[in-house]
Amino acid sequence: MQGALRVPGAVKGERGKGMSRKLRETLAAYGFLSPYLLILATFTLIATVYAFYLSFFFVDFGFTEPEFYGTKNYQLIWYDLTHNGDFLISLKNILFYTVGVVILQTILALALALLLNQKVRGRSIFRTSFFLPSLTSSVAISLIFIWLYNSQGVINYLLSLVGIQGRAWLYDPTTALPSVMLLNVWTTAPTFMLLYLAALQDIPDHLYEAARVDGASSWDILRKITIPLLRPTTFLVTALGTIGSFQMFDQAYIMGGADGGPLKSLLTPVLEIYNTAFAGSNPRMGLACAEAVVLFAVIFLFTILQRRFIDTNIQY
């Protein structure tokens, strides 16, 4: 009773100085937020605007003042794109890479999630061991796979057991990129498996029960109930997968070197941006920013296309 009486009193007291209370709350909130907002503004917001701005300038390491270039950086990119330059090669590589990796890792993630969603003993042990590759550092994994993919490495040894002649996977321009693709499917699929597992738990059981009563087979249930209901997760998984794949750098840099591996088969846009900005005797940071803007546009376009593609394929 006392508590109930107290509360209206408190509210009445507040009403008298309502404005100042609201102001105090706002000030306190900004106090809590200030470190975050400062870092966000400095290293993300300003940097984003700055990236776009710099793409119209010639910028070196900062020894000289940035020089206004107009659209010259974009013209250089256009020239590169129309004359089979490195940036075009890197975009072609990453397109092939992304389409392959996203399709394979999405299927694998879904398959693993469906398997783990079954009634199995030791589910968490399996989940843990499946998850391990996606937890560890791309650098360490790349180093390990340089060794595994070696021409005398264990992959070729295992292949020789089934009578397949191996090769130096990372030194052969036709196999270098696919080798990195497989490695990355292996490392990223488990993360997406977790998202699928979470979504599978949310599907109401009565849908399955109703389908079983109607005599649907497991395959029908998978195709007509499970996969359609997982569509939001599938969009998330493919969108995140696309964004992640387009940014591939570590593996290419470590397994192929800064010049992009055998015959530039491992040259990726981020590696090309890195090289433009930092490598060589004449750093061209403005051009690198313009390349980053183009890359961002490509990623954005892809994400929108995905949304359309996945949405228009709805069949109930």
Add this chain to the structure above:
Amino acid sequence: MATTISPPAAQARTRTFASEDKKPPAPQRTWHVLLYAILIFYSLFSLGPFLFALISSFKTYADILSPSLIPHPVTFANYQEIFSGANLFPRYIVNSLIYAGGTAALNVLLASMAGYAFGRMEFFGKNVLFALTLAVLMIPSQLILIPKFLVANSLGLTDNLAALIVPAMVQPTMVFLMTQFLKSLPRELEESAMIDGASRLRIFWQIILPLARPAMTAVAILSFQGAWNDFLWPLIVQSHQQNYTLTVGLAFFGRQNYIAYNLLLAGAAINLLPLVFVFFFFQRYFIRGISTSGLAGR
């Protein structure tokens, strides 16, 4: 209470799968055998490269390319050489620990503060700022790589450990994670303290933070993992070898000693082990972090 709730839930979950009767008919038994075979096979496929690399890091240079599962002879020389004075490895490890530890500690504090404001306070501009946080999550970090470097450079944040920690010390992902968690705590928690006139800072420190421990652990682990595994940013901002992190040191080491796989594997093992160790103790936090934030990929 918990026991009365969980069995129906567990049962409901298993209902979706094949078996309902006590002894499954023959085709189902075959399916079960097949299921376990696939699960075990994929586990080997997942763990195999790590285990094999770890075991092989005890092999000699001559033995490193042999496919044998047991090193013959077993040697610790690779680790000894890595930790010997000739390499800067110990230095790299310390740098990585400072980077990852500092980033984790600061994210726990600063993301909790920001999450508290977003999750439990009403203020002018809240919706805009939170929408901004969500939008920023969509910006590919490589887009802003070069300007971020130039900004850091103009602030004197290059070639030192602060260059690593400062830009990463409070990340939108972690703020988002904290906000989601703090939002879920019941309103009543703060009410009496507020009526008693406690300040927001005091409520945050004495009531909210102790309750936020699970989310703080998730933030700590995820930001530690991110910084420990980070490669591109340290590669860009550090120009002197003594400031390299373990990942950068390993990458250059891998290049220079292209064929010294034995040392390479020992280095990779040192990079992998702390995280694997942390993961086995705290795996639910990794999993929670991914399923609440919906953020994945590398």
